[in-house]
Amino acid sequence: MMSRVFGGHRSNPSDALRIEYLPGARPPIRTLPGIGEEKVIRTIACPGCDTHYAVYGASAFCPVCGPRPATDTVLERIEAGRRALALEDHLPADERDAARAAGVFDRFAADTVKNIVGPFEVFVRQQFNRRAANPAAAVKGKRGIFQRLDATTQLFTDYCSIDPPATVGPAVWQRLHEDFAAGTCSPTATESSTPSSSPSSPRAACTKASGSSSSGQDADRGLDDVETVVRKLAALP
Numbered sequence: 001m002m003s004r005v006f007g008g009h010r011s012n013p014s015d016a017l018r019i020e021y022l023p024g025a026r027p028p029i030r031t032l033p034g035i036g037e038e039k040v041i042r043t044i045a046c047p048g049c050d051t052h053y054a055v056y057g058a059s060a061f062c063p064v065c066g067p068r069p070a071t072d073t074v075l076e077r078i079e080a081g082r083r084a085l086a087l088e089d090h091l092p093a094d095e096r097d098a099a100r101a102a103g104v105f106d107r108f109a110a111d112t113v114k115n116i117v118g119p120f121e122v123f124v125r126q127q128f129n130r131r132a133a134n135p136a137a138a139v140k141g142k143r144g145i146f147q148r149l150d151a152t153t154q155l156f157t158d159y160c161s162i163d164p165p166a167t168v169g170p171a172v173w174q175r176l177h178e179d180f181a182a183g184t185c186s187p188t189a190t191e192s193s194t195p196s197s198s199p200s201s202p203r204a205a206c207t208k209a210s211g212s213s214s215s216g217q218d219a220d221r222g223l224d225d226v227e228t229v230v231r232k233l234a235a236l237p
């Protein structure tokens, strides 16, 4: 049978089937890719239940007892904002100039203040709930009341006998007003909202003293103001 398939006979011995193996170049030895898991940035010790847990970024919740104290959350957001703003000073000069020309840092600065408003509102509400005799009744039907600083002042004065501007310093409270109203610390917004600013006032000092843009410096100052307010309100009895 095999002879029928392959032919009955070979007239020439050189027709014989020949298999040859020539080893080629060895493939390069490849290293395994690194583990793609994000590094744990830090661990948090929950003051409520003493659980220690690792986080990769912002964390508003403890895995055991739920929402973390708003004070911690807002202070962490402030720190995160500062780190974002500091990027400008850490880039190589040519990359920094290109990013600055593209408006990247102005965007950072504007977002920094905007991003802090939400956590700050939660913080203020928590402070109010802790101190007012009947907080639910006081804010009934007033949605988003803690987004407005003048209304917040009124609530704390009426129900907690606390005067926020006096507690944190009138200048700080006023700047906070302007920053939150503008959503950014741009000099234009500042000038239009405080026409009476004297050149010596902190708000008007929008000069470019270091590598950071003026919008970045204003956002930094905005974060400082928010932190002052948070720490002073939280420290009240």
Ligand SMILES: [Zn+2]
Pocket (backbone or CB within 6 Å): 046, 047, 048, 049, 050, 051, 062, 063, 064, 065, 066
């Ligand atoms: Zn906890």
